[in-house]
Amino acid sequence: MKKILIFFREDRNIETYPYILNFIKLIHKTYKIDFLVTSEMYSDYYLENLTLHKASKSNYTKSAVRHLQKYGNDYSFVIAYSIEGIWAVCYHNILHFWKKIPLAYFSMELFDVERKCPWIISCLLSFFNGLNTKMLKFSVIQDAKRAEILKRHFNFVDKIFTLPNSYIGYTHKVSMFAHKKFNISTNKKILLYTGALERWSYDIHLASYLSKLLYEDYVLLLSGFCRDSYVDIILKEYADLIGENKVIVNTEILNELDYTELVKSATIGLVWYKKLETNLHSKIEIENIYSMGLSSGKLCKYLSCSIPVVAPSFYTGYKELMEDKKIGKVSDYGEELADKILTIVSDYALYKYNVENIYKNELEYSKQSQPIINEIKKIG
Numbered sequence: 001m002k003k004i005l006i007f008f009r010e011d012r013n014i015e016t017y018p019y020i021l022n023f024i025k026l027i028h029k030t031y032k033i034d035f036l037v038t039s040e041m042y043s044d045y046y047l048e049n050l051t052l053h054k055a056s057k058s059n060y061t062k063s064a065v066r067h068l069q070k071y072g073n074d075y076s077f078v079i080a081y082s083i084e085g086i087w088a089v090c091y092h093n094i095l096h097f098w099k100k101i102p103l104a105y106f107s108m109e110l111f112d113v114e115r116k117c118p119w120i121i122s123c124l125l126s127f128f129n130g131l132n133t134k135m136l137k138f139s140v141i142q143d144a145k146r147a148e149i150l151k152r153h154f155n156f157v158d159k160i161f162t163l164p165n166s167y168i169g170y171t172h173k174v175s176m177f178a179h180k181k182f183n184i185s186t187n188k189k190i191l192l193y194t195g196a197l198e199r200w201s202y203d204i205h206l207a208s209y210l211s212k213l214l215y216e217d218y219v220l221l222l223s224g225f226c227r228d229s230y231v232d233i234i235l236k237e238y239a240d241l242i243g244e245n246k247v248i249v250n251t252e253i254l255n256e257l258d259y260t261e262l263v264k265s266a267t268i269g270l271v272w273y274k275k276l277e278t279n280l281h282s283k284i285e286i287e288n289i290y291s292m293g294l295s296s297g298k299l300c301k302y303l304s305c306s307i308p309v310v311a312p313s314f315y316t317g318y319k320e321l322m323e324d325k326k327i328g329k330v331s332d333y334g335e336e337l338a339d340k341i342l343t344i345v346s347d348y349a350l351y352k353y354n355v356e357n358i359y360k361n362e363l364e365y366s367k368q369s370q371p372i373i374n375e376i377k378k379i380g
Helices: 018-027 060-074 083-095 118-126 144-153 177-181 230-237 239-243 256-264 283-290 297-304 318-322 336-346 348-363 370-379
Strands: 003-007 032-038 050-055 077-080 103-106 136-141 160-162 189-196 218-225 247-250 268-270 309-312 328-331
Touching: 003 018, 003 060, 003 083, 018 032, 018 103, 018 370, 032 060, 050 060, 060 083, 077 083, 083 103, 136 144, 136 370, 144 160, 160 370, 177 189, 177 256, 189 256, 189 297, 230 239, 230 247, 239 247, 256 297, 268 297, 268 336, 297 309, 297 348, 309 318, 309 336, 318 328, 328 336, 336 348
Parallel strands: 003 032, 003 077, 032 050, 077 103, 103 136, 136 160, 189 218, 189 268, 218 247, 268 309, 309 328
Antiparallel strands: none
């Protein structure tokens, strides 16, 4: 059985990164997989043929290089979900030019400003022939628009596959998980926001846009994570609404099963992001966020559970995806958001039918990932 190495540098429970685990679930019976994560990723996730290796987050690149020095000859293929993984493979292949390890880059960010953009790697290492199409067999991005941007900015990318940040399978079953867990009346409809409750992403005005719904039969449920203490500002701003049980804030990280049940409890999925201030963010950062596309985990999760969605109107391609295909609505900032939600609810059965059709045929993970799996079989 051939062996694959996967690089990933982050800091939450491994189970909260389904875009990696879903791929591993599809290949772990075909390949032995070494998965190099950080020691901060505290779960001992287990699957057949999967071995976790842990490294300090601050020294991840050095640990990745050392791992390849020790075990590089064992691998027929490497998948890098992190920029540090590309660094490590390039360094290894410069030193071992007679036996380069083929690499795939599964890009989850168009621009990883914090940890060096890929084009820097291209510039520095192409001189040494460390990064080229003989080594970088292909890259993976989430949709065609993001593939265009990736190709435009990063000239070392040749073959690109698109793979939505979606999920294996589909369900149309309704759950009462959120009602029971958060003591929400069963006659209330849930407007669900999941993901980062952080300064860069969360729109603090969201509750005010939805106020006329919250004073009827809707509840706003925020469930996600926070790395910058912004949730304290949310709790203070929403104190009265929280006291009246019109807004509920959950920062408990749910396991995969409970998260699915949470989403199945919703009526509408809020794919809502804060509008960035151009004077505070670079052009690269703004393009990265506004071209979110099918990299949005919350979007794909909602759709995988038969939940229609609403999103900001200025996000690239969202109007074509949602309104043209009638799986949701886009809205400007303001009270029209509530009206868009009421439009969906007034024809709810049709929207749910369209969600099922679009998800199963265009987004479902195991179906969309098959060309990539076939490509890996040809290479490794």
